[in-house]
Amino acid sequence: MSTATALPTSSKAYEGNVQLPISWRGTITYVIIGLLSILGFGLGSPAGSESRFLLSTSRDAVQIAPLMIPARMTAIILGLAILALAAYAAHNAVNRRKAGVWLPALVGILGILAFLVWSGAGKSESVPIPLLLSQGLVFAVPLAFGAMAGLINERVGVINIAIEGQLLAGAFAAAVVATLAGNAYVALLFAPIAGGLVAVLLALFSIKYRVNQIVVGVVLNVLVVGITSYLFSTVLKDNKATLNTPPGLPRIEIPLLADIPVIGSVLFNQNILVYLMFIGVFLLQFLLFRSRWGLRLRSVGEHPKAADTVGIKVNRTRWINVIVGGAVAGLGGASFTIAAAIGFGKDMTAGKGYIALAAMILGRWNPNGALAAAILFGFAEALRGTLSIIGTPVPTHFLAMLPYLATIFAVAGLVGKVRAPAAEGVPYVK
Amino acid sequence: MSVETPQAQAPQSPESPVEQPQPSRWGGALREMMASNATVIVFAIVGALLMAAVLIAAANSEVQRTAGYIFARPSDFFSAVWNSVSSAYSSLFRGAVYDPQANTFARQFKPITETLTAATPLIFAGLGLGVGFRSGIFNIGAQGQVILGAVVSAFFGFAFSLPLGLHLLVAVLGGALAGGLWAGIAGFLKARFGANEVIVTIMLNSIAGFLMSYLLTTQAFMRPGSNNPVSQRVYDTAMFPSLMGDNFRLHWGFILALVAAYGVWWLMERSTLGFKFRAVGFNPDAARTAGIKVERMYLYVMLLAGGLAGMGGVSQTLGTEGVLQEGVAGNIGFDAITVALLGRSKPVGIIGAAILFGALRAGSPLMQTASGTPIDIVQVVQALVVLLIAAPPLVRAIFRLPVPVKENAA
Amino acid sequence: MKLELRGITKRFGNFTANDSIDLVVEPGQVHALLGENGAGKSTLMNVIYGLYDPDGGEILLDDEPVNFAGPGDAMAAGIGMVHQHFMLVPVFTVAENVILGYEPTGKTGIINLKEARRRVKEISDRFGFNIDPDAYIEDLPVGAQQRVEIIKALSRDARILILDEPTAVLTPQETDELIEIMRQLKASGTSIVFITHKLREVKAVADKITVIRRGKIVGSADPTASETELASAMVGRAVNLGVEKALPTLGEVRLAVSDLTLLSDQGVPLLDRVNFEVRSGEILAVAGVQGNGQTELTETILGAHPKANGSIVLDDKELLGRSIRQVLDAGLGFVPEDRSTDGMIAEFTIEENLILDQHDKSPYAKRGGLDLAYIQKTTEQYIEQFDVRTQSSKALGKQLSGGNQQKVVLARELSRPLRLFIASQPTRGLDVGSIEFIHKRIVQERDHGTAVIIVSTELDEVVNLADRIAVMYEGGIIGIVPGDTPRDVLGLMMAGLRYEEAQAQALAHPTEITGDESSDNTLGGAL
Amino acid sequence: GDAPETENTTSPTNDPSATQTTDDAPAVDFLGCMVSDFGGFDDNSFNETSYSGLERAKSELSIQIASAESTDAGQYTTNVDSMVQQGCDLVFNVGFNLADATLTAAQNNTESHFALIDSALSDPETFEPITLDNVKPLLYNTHEAAFLAGYVAAGTTKTGTVATFGGQPYPSVTIFMDGFVDGVAKYNEDKGTDVKVLGWDKEAQSGSMTETFDEIPKGKELTEQFISQGADIIMPVAGPVGEGAMAAAIEHEGVYVIGVDTDAFDKYTQYQDILLTSVLKAMDLSVFDTVRSAKDGMWDPTPYVGTLENGGVGIASYHNLEDAVSAEVREEVENLRAEIIAGNLKVESPSASPVN
Numbered sequence A: 001m002s003t004a005t006a007l008p009t010s011s012k013a014y015e016g017n018v019q020l021p022i023s024w025r026g027t028i029t030y031v032i033i034g035l036l037s038i039l040g041f042g043l044g045s046p047a048g049s050e051s052r053f054l055l056s057t058s059r060d061a062v063q064i065a066p067l068m069i070p071a072r073m074t075a076i077i078l079g080l081a082i083l084a085l086a087a088y089a090a091h092n093a094v095n096r097r098k099a100g101v102w103l104p105a106l107v108g109i110l111g112i113l114a115f116l117v118w119s120g121a122g123k124s125e126s127v128p129i130p131l132l133l134s135q136g137l138v139f140a141v142p143l144a145f146g147a148m149a150g151l152i153n154e155r156v157g158v159i160n161i162a163i164e165g166q167l168l169a170g171a172f173a174a175a176v177v178a179t180l181a182g183n184a185y186v187a188l189l190f191a192p193i194a195g196g197l198v199a200v201l202l203a204l205f206s207i208k209y210r211v212n213q214i215v216v217g218v219v220l221n222v223l224v225v226g227i228t229s230y231l232f233s234t235v236l237k238d239n240k241a242t243l244n245t246p247p248g249l250p251r252i253e254i255p256l257l258a259d260i261p262v263i264g265s266v267l268f269n270q271n272i273l274v275y276l277m278f279i280g281v282f283l284l285q286f287l288l289f290r291s292r293w294g295l296r297l298r299s300v301g302e303h304p305k306a307a308d309t310v311g312i313k314v315n316r317t318r319w320i321n322v323i324v325g326g327a328v329a330g331l332g333g334a335s336f337t338i339a340a341a342i343g344f345g346k347d348m349t350a351g352k353g354y355i356a357l358a359a360m361i362l363g364r365w366n367p368n369g370a371l372a373a374a375i376l377f378g379f380a381e382a383l384r385g386t387l388s389i390i391g392t393p394v395p396t397h398f399l400a401m402l403p404y405l406a407t408i409f410a411v412a413g414l415v416g417k418v419r420a421p422a423a424e425g426v427p428y429v430k
Numbered sequence B: 001m002s003v004e005t006p007q008a009q010a011p012q013s014p015e016s017p018v019e020q021p022q023p024s025r026w027g028g029a030l031r032e033m034m035a036s037n038a039t040v041i042v043f044a045i046v047g048a049l050l051m052a053a054v055l056i057a058a059a060n061s062e063v064q065r066t067a068g069y070i071f072a073r074p075s076d077f078f079s080a081v082w083n084s085v086s087s088a089y090s091s092l093f094r095g096a097v098y099d100p101q102a103n104t105f106a107r108q109f110k111p112i113t114e115t116l117t118a119a120t121p122l123i124f125a126g127l128g129l130g131v132g133f134r135s136g137i138f139n140i141g142a143q144g145q146v147i148l149g150a151v152v153s154a155f156f157g158f159a160f161s162l163p164l165g166l167h168l169l170v171a172v173l174g175g176a177l178a179g180g181l182w183a184g185i186a187g188f189l190k191a192r193f194g195a196n197e198v199i200v201t202i203m204l205n206s207i208a209g210f211l212m213s214y215l216l217t218t219q220a221f222m223r224p225g226s227n228n229p230v231s232q233r234v235y236d237t238a239m240f241p242s243l244m245g246d247n248f249r250l251h252w253g254f255i256l257a258l259v260a261a262y263g264v265w266w267l268m269e270r271s272t273l274g275f276k277f278r279a280v281g282f283n284p285d286a287a288r289t290a291g292i293k294v295e296r297m298y299l300y301v302m303l304l305a306g307g308l309a310g311m312g313g314v315s316q317t318l319g320t321e322g323v324l325q326e327g328v329a330g331n332i333g334f335d336a337i338t339v340a341l342l343g344r345s346k347p348v349g350i351i352g353a354a355i356l357f358g359a360l361r362a363g364s365p366l367m368q369t370a371s372g373t374p375i376d377i378v379q380v381v382q383a384l385v386v387l388l389i390a391a392p393p394l395v396r397a398i399f400r401l402p403v404p405v406k407e408n409a410a
Numbered sequence C: 001m002k003l004e005l006r007g008i009t010k011r012f013g014n015f016t017a018n019d020s021i022d023l024v025v026e027p028g029q030v031h032a033l034l035g036e037n038g039a040g041k042s043t044l045m046n047v048i049y050g051l052y053d054p055d056g057g058e059i060l061l062d063d064e065p066v067n068f069a070g071p072g073d074a075m076a077a078g079i080g081m082v083h084q085h086f087m088l089v090p091v092f093t094v095a096e097n098v099i100l101g102y103e104p105t106g107k108t109g110i111i112n113l114k115e116a117r118r119r120v121k122e123i124s125d126r127f128g129f130n131i132d133p134d135a136y137i138e139d140l141p142v143g144a145q146q147r148v149e150i151i152k153a154l155s156r157d158a159r160i161l162i163l164d165e166p167t168a169v170l171t172p173q174e175t176d177e178l179i180e181i182m183r184q185l186k187a188s189g190t191s192i193v194f195i196t197h198k199l200r201e202v203k204a205v206a207d208k209i210t211v212i213r214r215g216k217i218v219g220s221a222d223p224t225a226s227e228t229e230l231a232s233a234m235v236g237r238a239v240n241l242g243v244e245k246a247l248p249t250l251g252e253v254r255l256a257v258s259d260l261t262l263l264s265d266q267g268v269p270l271l272d273r274v275n276f277e278v279r280s281g282e283i284l285a286v287a288g289v290q291g292n293g294q295t296e297l298t299e300t301i302l303g304a305h306p307k308a309n310g311s312i313v314l315d316d317k318e319l320l321g322r323s324i325r326q327v328l329d330a331g332l333g334f335v336p337e338d339r340s341t342d343g344m345i346a347e348f349t350i351e352e353n354l355i356l357d358q359h360d361k362s363p364y365a366k367r368g369g370l371d372l373a374y375i376q377k378t379t380e381q382y383i384e385q386f387d388v389r390t391q392s393s394k395a396l397g398k399q400l401s402g403g404n405q406q407k408v409v410l411a412r413e414l415s416r417p418l419r420l421f422i423a424s425q426p427t428r429g430l431d432v433g434s435i436e437f438i439h440k441r442i443v444q445e446r447d448h449g450t451a452v453i454i455v456s457t458e459l460d461e462v463v464n465l466a467d468r469i470a471v472m473y474e475g476g477i478i479g480i481v482p483g484d485t486p487r488d489v490l491g492l493m494m495a496g497l498r499y500e501e502a503q504a505q506a507l508a509h510p511t512e513i514t515g516d517e518s519s520d521n522t523l524g525g526a527l
Numbered sequence D: 001g002d003a004p005e006t007e008n009t010t011s012p013t014n015d016p017s018a019t020q021t022t023d024d025a026p027a028v029d030f031l032g033c034m035v036s037d038f039g040g041f042d043d044n045s046f047n048e049t050s051y052s053g054l055e056r057a058k059s060e061l062s063i064q065i066a067s068a069e070s071t072d073a074g075q076y077t078t079n080v081d082s083m084v085q086q087g088c089d090l091v092f093n094v095g096f097n098l099a100d101a102t103l104t105a106a107q108n109n110t111e112s113h114f115a116l117i118d119s120a121l122s123d124p125e126t127f128e129p130i131t132l133d134n135v136k137p138l139l140y141n142t143h144e145a146a147f148l149a150g151y152v153a154a155g156t157t158k159t160g161t162v163a164t165f166g167g168q169p170y171p172s173v174t175i176f177m178d179g180f181v182d183g184v185a186k187y188n189e190d191k192g193t194d195v196k197v198l199g200w201d202k203e204a205q206s207g208s209m210t211e212t213f214d215e216i217p218k219g220k221e222l223t224e225q226f227i228s229q230g231a232d233i234i235m236p237v238a239g240p241v242g243e244g245a246m247a248a249a250i251e252h253e254g255v256y257v258i259g260v261d262t263d264a265f266d267k268y269t270q271y272q273d274i275l276l277t278s279v280l281k282a283m284d285l286s287v288f289d290t291v292r293s294a295k296d297g298m299w300d301p302t303p304y305v306g307t308l309e310n311g312g313v314g315i316a317s318y319h320n321l322e323d324a325v326s327a328e329v330r331e332e333v334e335n336l337r338a339e340i341i342a343g344n345l346k347v348e349s350p351s352a353s354p355v356n
């Protein structure tokens, strides 16, 4: 149904006695989380047990002694705090006000903390907080780059299912080039080229030959897996030392900032790809909405005909930006290999391109949102590792589902309907 | 995410007026034939095979060796190229269609039945996805739905003893229902919360994979006395009967797939429910204004699509394999996306595309073993075939085929 | 700047949309193009603007032949165009739309938003547009969007301005304003090509009139020609510009809407305690500037806003809280405002579109399956009856021209026994021939005893059809007035004045077009 | 030089890779074939090791070889079948996943010979172990070797914590982890220490898995977590993902990795300084031996079981880390090996094949 009608321009005070129904959804969710924290995590922790939280890693300049936390009491306090927030949410609901995203975010964080306290209760293993955060970021790198690639492409009107292939091509090129050059930074120049080459094919088939973009993407993924695997088996495997032993990107410690307790090393003692991820996301967010490039790109993805009528070359814009997107994904792919001095392995991206796509949608086609989604996913992934070590009664397969379940929960519970660029997937024909 | 409306790009040749100047009757007929879709597909396959030939030759060790002295004795090189390519393709043909070298008559014709066997789950899953695409739902989740169908049908197949016929029926329905409900989760979340089905189905794929891995470690699934994640064999009472005797793996699941294709055709083209599905797919706003309950349709579509995809898993466990194990769903759910889109989401197109995929799959073992072409190259060949078939203009440009009359109107 | 076309021909496949068209637009001239739907006017303009390559002929600017590779070239040459279908990006702000393609940026490529806003403001102020540069297009009413299109064209200093049906979505006041702007532009030497189906406007502003039919120029006329003459030249037959209708035979109260209130998600009232009744055999026209709740009113009656409060009683049955399906089954025929999004499915055939809301009902469906033979037979009858111009009942909706699409929607909605018929903007963008037909059908429906609600921003239409007129303002009904209320009074009420105030003010300041009760609106006028 | 081309079209000699043999030895008329499971021949694990045995047979015994990689479970039957069609004299099927396919093919082609790696045959209906005259299972008591590695780890750790993780909880993976855990327990029992093993609970048969054999960085992240919990010796049983563990370990002083399947020292040259030892599972050897016997007409379907005794499993030398392992521990490991061989010490794993 069309919603073209604008709100009345004058903001006449409404004096009728009809009111919007109160939305209890948030409140109910928070109450459930709060009660779960108190009854499940609080009373579920053995009485008198403690959880051991690590607040620094061995690398940190400032070593903080592990924190011993009385599990039951802490979880209950956290639960009460969540209930207080629920009450605040209820207050808002009754007054038909909406709180910002900080509310669900805060509830989420408190809930996760309560969960962590419970998981570590009475165990000799610790909950390594900074490591969890830092691994969350590291896992997020390829996802964030992939999501940026996806959103550059989709915002210009081309669906990019080939992120997976672009990541893989980037990982491959980075490993080989870094090994040959003996320098990981050189690889940062070549990984984007590899991703860009995959994008050239995507552009050729989807823009020039107007093949269904999803078919092209899926098939390109198969193509890249096939080619890289073939090259791996025939060339890399037998020449591992000369072709597939890439040096890693060193950690770059940012003076002073890296010494901030707990989060210092998480944010400011990482390799350059992590920094590039942050810079890239914030820059892209800015350029997309404030630069000529961004404006034209979005106009082509939203209403190509309108762009055409003001003299913007629609298909050329698409070509360029599809390739730019591919290059971004290729750069992200480098993180699979050179971020940690790891050699290329067959199919080593293992579906991350599709997760990146999901992060892009979850972030509503915004770089900032996509980054948040990528970090959420990465954190859940890191958490899974910790839980499997601490030992939970939950079978490992179910722990493995954690990031995926978290994503479904986020998209259904928090995000709801999202709007894709209007012209995405539609070839432009004059 | 929006899916290109399949109908919009469907070729609309039949009513193309013949106001073209006709040089001669035969010239016109030839031209028309060269411009037809079937011709383009044939040329697309030829083109892809030619491109892939380069890769096959390059991957061949004999070719690499002779290339070392190509200037000294080029004939060696060229005969090596010819040998590698011809043996790769003849073995692909022998593996997928007809094997003249086999020693029994049945063996000679076995390849084509293998092709159809491999096509069966793809037809099912492709039909499911096709229904979704035509209803405006971009369901990437066939993989998960196939897995669920495989898990539940296999479980019903080996965990219970039921009379012949009934057992098969129960197991099949169980699998279809499981696939449907799994997809129904995404349908429900979309209808109720507006959750994007692309994300949800991607996530459900992974979750289904983990769920199967988990179940395969439980006593209920594993064989007694074994720790391997391989289920017990499905009882014969729950297996699809073989279609052509014990020498062939082709089973009644294939016929059921064809019946399902007819059913889907009827549903989408002839039934009131399919009318609603298509209306929602093309224009949900207009559909809603016309009194169609759009959200409910999303749910129904997902249930149906998942049920069909689930049948893809069922045909694996109750037809082809007879057990549940890691990888039993292979890549069916993802291949089916391409199958459905290549087939323009129409049943006949889907059957055609599925048989193409089935042939490539059935031919690949022989291509690997008889001609030594690495499996990775086989995959690349498959990708090229699909790309070219999907890009008729490229094929026309390469082979300088005439453009059908309708197209230059655009 | 002088624009000259020589022998422009444009073909789409085998179809010739423009056939050797010669046309001269003198500097500072307003040149009106008339022609029925599908005559080829927009196509011709798109050729001039570089969007289409002509298959033959040449374009001359100031007697120099030019060759445009794309709209960029045309714009550079000084041609601006306001397209019939808005070329605005809905998720962009006004400023962003205006600067798109020639953005004010420094070396960095970062857009200078201040400069962008300034450009909008400058033109907006010059012509008294009152447009907020930071408003998002999708939030603007169509009239404002139209003004943005004009700002877009003018901000690039167009010397030749093409206006393709700019008034189709404007209110009378807005139309007056636009015509004033055209005069100003003309005075400053801009040449204007003006396309419209509203003869009144042509007469008010055009210096020269050219009529196109089936892709060919069939003649030209002076602004002094009568509307009837122009109409028949366009359509090729005599057209009745008024509506022939007898006095209504009022029956019982069919529809009673009381205290109908609808709040937006933000709690702002979209409908504010709306009360009215419609009787059997009566046409109630709802007038109002777009965005004052008319859309919500019709949609709420349809059942699309289940959260509304109040009551909607049709034949003693409460409709509020029922599903759209149930409301339609209660006897509502509904023609939505936007036929392309809500009214029909472009990719469906005419047959399918004709059974869209009845497809699972008895004659069309049997045991869950569609009765295709029967559907085809009935469709062919309706095509005949409603004079839908098409090659076959299997043609897709999108292959029909706008007028024919509208006829299909009407045929569908009028093809079953109705208790209430609601049509929004039933003739938007249609040519005079199609309007004549559609109006006739609506009156016929009324005379069968159906209660009819017509929502229209077109005052001609409102006045021609209505037995009573309800004027909406800011979500409420500001007054229900007799069907013969003068246009300028209605116009003022649409701006928020009550009936008495409006009457008083209308007497003091009569407006130009809206007040022009053209005399050659002859009933049954034939040449 | 040129290889002679055989002009035989019905035999698979038009396979260039099969016909290409070393110049000095004419090809022997024996076709040895292998079908991988869905890991493929580059899995850094059992498929790869087995295949290297076949390749060795090709070069040393001058046989012809052919192979088929499976990419998913649906290809097992067809791949095995296509090998039979090729006229293979002996088909190696790698992994328990191919057990059913092997059984069917063997029953239908009684004249062909098969070897099944890492699994015995059992009747699909009664689940009883069965033997066929034309199928030779190749099995490995990997847990015996992993037991020794666990003992070494426990005796070498400075932090008192060691760890292991797997790719997927398959028996062929967890058998390593079982042995490792038992080895550590043995050390604790003997020395009264309390060395802890993270990542695997043998009782519950659950622990840390990457759930992937492809995504190498996951191995790194999991290993970092182990290190943060104090572990300083880690045994990854996850194919290529194990490289991730090495990448993590090398960033931390004094953290070592134990390789699996083959000697990681040879493969990962850049990590030689942190590779403590490797748990060897000599599939290459048994494949080679099986080919040799079959070629020489001495086909014997008796299951082969690789043990410490017959050298089918074992642990690699400590290479560069010889000094990190105390002489005492080294000696005790040798004693333990002898005891296990002698049968005085029983090492058990639920994942061990029921044949022995």
Ligand SMILES: Nc1ncnc2c1ncn2[C@@H]1O[C@H](COP(=O)(O)OP(=O)(O)OP(=O)(O)O)[C@@H](O)[C@H]1O
Pocket (backbone or CB within 6 Å): B409, C012, C015, C017, C035, C036, C037, C038, C039, C040, C041, C042, C043, C044, C084, C401, C402, C429
């Ligand atoms: N893209 C196209 N492809 C094929 N035919 C087209 C296309 N665009 C227009 N036509 C044809 O050109 C004719 C003229 O269309 P055009 O839009 O110029 O009409 P118009 O005179 O502007 O009508 P209206 O008054 O309704 O705006 C149409 O009848 C149609 O058949």
Ligand SMILES: Nc1ncnc2c1ncn2[C@@H]1O[C@H](COP(=O)(O)OP(=O)(O)OP(=O)(O)O)[C@@H](O)[C@H]1O
Pocket (backbone or CB within 6 Å): C037, C038, C039, C042, C084, C389, C390, C398, C399, C400, C401, C402, C403, C429, C430
């Ligand atoms: N793609 C097409 N293929 C065949 N015929 C078409 C196509 N598009 C339009 N037509 C024909 O064009 C004619 C008018 O189309 P057009 O798009 O010009 O409508 P219109 O009158 O301009 O509509 P509107 O009032 O909405 O602008 C119709 O007779 C229709 O059959």
Ligand SMILES: [Mg+2]
Pocket (backbone or CB within 6 Å): C041, C042, C043, C084, C164
């Ligand atoms: Mg027009």
Ligand SMILES: [Mg+2]
Pocket (backbone or CB within 6 Å): C038, C042, C084
């Ligand atoms: Mg038009």
